[in-house]
Amino acid sequence: MTRPRALALAAVVVLAVLPWVLVRYQLSILTDVLIFGLFALSLDLIMGYTGMVSFGHAAYFGLGAYGSALVLIHFGQPIPVALLAGALLAGVIAAPVGWFSTRATGIYFAMLTLAFAQLLYTVAYKWRDLTGGSDGIAGVPKTALFWGGPSLASPRAFYFVVAGAVVLSLVLCRALTRSPFGRALQAVRENERRFIALGRDPRPFKLVVFVIAAVFAGLAGALFAPFRGFASPEVMFWVLSGQGLMMVVVGGIGTLIGPIVGAMVFILVQEVLSSYTEHWMIFTGAIFVLMVIFLPGGLVGTARRLASRA
Amino acid sequence: MPHGGILVAISLLLEQLLNALALAGLLFLVSAGLSLVFGILRVVNFAHGVFYMLGAYLGFTVVALTGWFWPALVIVPPVVGLVGAVLESSTLRFIYRRLPIYQLLLTFGLALILEESIRVLYGPTAKGVDPPPLLQGSIPLGAIVYPRYRLFLVVLGLVVGAAVWLFLKRTRTGLVIRAVAQNAEMADCLGADVARVRTLVFGAACALAGLGGVAAAPMTTAYLGMGIGVIVDAFVVVVIGGLGSIPGSMAGSLIVGAAQTWGAYYLPETAMVIMYAVMGAILIFRPWGLFGEEE
Numbered sequence: 143m144t145r146p147r148a149l150a151l152a153a154v155v156v157l158a159v160l161p162w163v164l165v166r167y168q169l170s171i172l173t174d175v176l177i178f179g180l181f182a183l184s185l186d187l188i189m190g191y192t193g194m195v196s197f198g199h200a201a202y203f204g205l206g207a208y209g210s211a212l213v214l215i216h217f218g219q220p221i222p223v224a225l226l227a228g229a230l231l232a233g234v235i236a237a238p239v240g241w242f243s244t245r246a247t248g249i250y251f252a253m254l255t256l257a258f259a260q261l262l263y264t265v266a267y268k269w270r271d272l273t274g275g276s277d278g279i280a281g282v283p284k285t286a287l288f289w290g291g292p293s294l295a296s297p298r299a300f301y302f303v304v305a306g307a308v309v310l311s312l313v314l315c316r317a318l319t320r321s322p323f324g325r326a327l328q329a330v331r332e333n334e335r336r337f338i339a340l341g342r343d344p345r346p347f348k349l350v351v352f353v354i355a356a357v358f359a360g361l362a363g364a365l366f367a368p369f370r371g372f373a374s375p376e377v378m379f380w381v382l383s384g385q386g387l388m389m390v391v392v393g394g395i396g397t398l399i400g401p402i403v404g405a406m407v408f409i410l411v412q413e414v415l416s417s418y419t420e421h422w423m424i425f426t427g428a429i430f431v432l433m434v435i436f437l438p439g440g441l442v443g444t445a446r447r448l449a450s451r452a
Numbered sequence: 453m454p455h456g457g458i459l460v461a462i463s464l465l466l467e468q469l470l471n472a473l474a475l476a477g478l479l480f481l482v483s484a485g486l487s488l489v490f491g492i493l494r495v496v497n498f499a500h501g502v503f504y505m506l507g508a509y510l511g512f513t514v515v516a517l518t519g520w521f522w523p524a525l526v527i528v529p530p531v532v533g534l535v536g537a538v539l540e541s542s543t544l545r546f547i548y549r550r551l552p553i554y555q556l557l558l559t560f561g562l563a564l565i566l567e568e569s570i571r572v573l574y575g576p577t578a579k580g581v582d583p584p585p586l587l588q589g590s591i592p593l594g595a596i597v598y599p600r601y602r603l604f605l606v607v608l609g610l611v612v613g614a615a616v617w618l619f620l621k622r623t624r625t626g627l628v629i630r631a632v633a634q635n636a637e638m639a640d641c642l643g644a645d646v647a648r649v650r651t652l653v654f655g656a657a658c659a660l661a662g663l664g665g666v667a668a669a670p671m672t673t674a675y676l677g678m679g680i681g682v683i684v685d686a687f688v689v690v691v692i693g694g695l696g697s698i699p700g701s702m703a704g705s706l707i708v709g710a711a712q713t714w715g716a717y718y719l720p721e722t723a724m725v726i727m728y729a730v731m732g733a734i735l736i737f738r739p740w741g742l743f744g745e746e747e
Contacts, residue, residue, distance in 0.1 A: 245739045249496045253687040260684045427564035434558045
């Protein structure tokens with residue numbers, strides 16, 4: 143067995159064993175790490191593999207959260223239906239936004255995605271009848287695994303749903319980045335002009351990967367709503383988009399697994415710092431600035447470079 | 453009475469026109485700096501809105517200490533500019549050679565640090581600032597009575613716009629700045645101190661944002677979150693006008709100011725949507741903005 147494959151197997155075993163080792167509070171942090179890890183991972187698809195920096199990725203996380211919360215509250219459907227609904231809603235909204243945004247490149251793209259995300263945030267904030275305005279939607283239930291199936295109300299049962307969804311997403315995204323489509327994305331990232339000169343149009347590729355990334359971000363949001371029991375405009379706010387960027391950069395751009403590591407570091411640092419000060423954002427901001435300057439490859443990128451040198 | 457009807461319509465139009473111009477004045481103070489920094493440093497400064505917020509809060513402090521508004525308008529912009537220049541020379545300077553993504557991310561980290569620092573220093577509640585006595589109340593303008601302070605914002609936007617333009621076109625420093633914007637390497641070869649120009653421009657842009665913040669404070673109060681609000685609007689302005697172009701920021705500010713003013717009047721629930729619709733329409737025909745150059 144090759145080393146990466148052995149590592150992956152070990153990680154899956156650890157994920158399966160941990161819920162029996164951790165106490166309830168630790169398990170909820172681990173669930174958080176996985177959900178935000180999936181969010182950061184989806185951002186890495188467009189940022190790391192296609193070179194498009196989105197400053198509005200939280201919008202799709204939020205759409206997923208609202209989609210799943212509404213399905214669970216109003217229709218009481220099983221969790222997988224809610225996950226599907228959330229991911230689908232994110233994808234459907236991402237398509238027109240992506241159509242506009244991918245007309246621009248680089249910095250213009252980043253600004254456009256932020257502007258559209260703030261627009262969606264405003265809609266969620268103002269559309270009181272549907273979204274509950276600033277209060278959001280509370281009391282989102284963790285329903286069953288399927289119709290008449292086992293309840294997912296226990297933290298451990300829900301953890302396994304989250305872990306399953308995240309591992310499956312990681313496998314899918316990995317396959318995607320290694321497919322001809324994924325190779326084309328990386329070609330766009332490396333040299334868009336040459337891609338065009340070779341007779342191919344980069345825009346359909348960018349649009350499709352933008353929608354795919356939104357679907358996975360929506361899935362993360364759809365897991366978040368029943369896990370925390372609520373969906374509110376904060377889950378669409380630009381701060382979350384920025385935190386996603388931080389997780390990707392801290393973990394390692396273009397590594398897929400890095401963003402999950404980044405989410406873990408980010409959430410653990412936040413847990414530790416917030417027990418000392420409520421102004422932990424100053425310190426995470428400072429750590430982030432230092433990492434951007436001194437460790438542009440992130441933790442996983444740097445570790446891989448060191449491993450290949452050894 | 454048809455005459456009365458026309459008069460009402462004209463005075464309403466005049467009032468809205470002035471509202472749009474006042475808003476455009478504020479937007480220009482912020483977006484001009486954003487655009488200038490991009491033109492010279494090739495960096496989109498995400499922290500730019502936070503410098504605007506810093507200006508508003510420092511303005512509150514100066515007014516609280518001196519009891520006057522005018523000193524704030526003079527003292528605060530250089531202070532904000534200094535903060536900006538120090539941050540540029542201590543962090544951004546080292547990563548100009550990297551991909552633009554990293555510079556954007558770095559300024560994002562700086563924005564978080566500054567925003568949270570302001571929260572620590574001033575607490576979560578909004579701080580009101582009184583306009584100076586000269587600018588309180590309203591004055592009659594033909595058929596309408598208009599708030600003096602907004603009129604002042606219209607004038608301020610025009611004066612600063614003209615000053616920035618004249619500085620860039622008519623002074624030697626302005627010439628060097630334009631040279632660096634056009635070709636930094638060549639300007640370097642010809643003896644321009646590019647690193648210093650960058651720090652200077654970054655500081656000046658932050659000072660402009662700070663001036664915008666001080667000027668906005670009597671109208672909007674100084675509050676947390678005003679930075680992100682204004683940076684999103686300023687992004688829309690520069691996307692419409694084109695990054696790196698001062699006339700572009702002026703045109704963009706006018707368009708966004710108009711879209712927001714008339715949107716808020718006729719479609720109060722969807723004013724934001726109007727702004728984005730305008731932006732979308734312009735992008736379809738000119739993805740790099742009205743005055744921008746294709747990348």
